[in-house]
Amino acid sequence: MKMLLAKILGTGFGTGYFPFASGTLGSALAVAMYWFIPGFSETTFLLLAALIFFFAGVWASSLLEEPYGQDPSEATIDELVGQWIALLFLPKTLLSISLAFAAFRFFDITKIEPANQLQKLPRGWGVMMDDVMAGIYANLFCHAIYFLLGQLSSQ
Structure with missing residues (x-):
């Protein structure tokens, strides 16, 4: 039962x-999930989801390493968390x-x-933390783009 739950969560459903x-x-x-689940894009909910899934991901990914090896490609819960971090504090628009x-995919791949x-x-921890960092990089990049666009449009 524990491994089944780890596989469901750890493989990003x-x-x-x-x-x-x-x-x-x-x-x-x-x-x-961010776009279609009502309330999911609210900052508090998104932060809480990222935090809960982060710790669930550390647990599940650790278990997934037993059958699949170190940092398995099957573990995608880290992408969920990293992507949600990338979306934090951004307007809910198609552009954002x-x-x-x-940006998240770029930073996740380039490491x-x-x-x-x-x-x-x-x-x-290793499975999850590199994607957390990629999410932070992507979020800062997006905010920098919005800042620069705001500066350019005010000139």
Whole structure:
């Protein structure tokens, strides 16, 4: 029962079993939840979801490493959390969501330091923390774009 729950949560509700680009599919699920579930995009709810899923992800990813190996591609709960962090404090618009999605995928794939070092943490901590960092990078990038666009439009 414990492993079944770990597989459901840890694979991002099954997105991790997709044969290719499972991380992108996990991020897309996070965006769909943000867009379609009423109240999900509210800052307090999004922060709470990211926090709960972060700790659930550390637990589930640690268990998933037993059958699938270290930092398995099947573990996509980290994409959910990272994508939600990327969306924090942004307006709920198609532009913001598209920008946050693209930025998160870029930073998740490139693993710019310290994300690369965070990935080396043991067990589920490494699985989760590099995506948390990618989400922070993407969020800061999106806010910088909005700031620059605001500055340009006021001139």
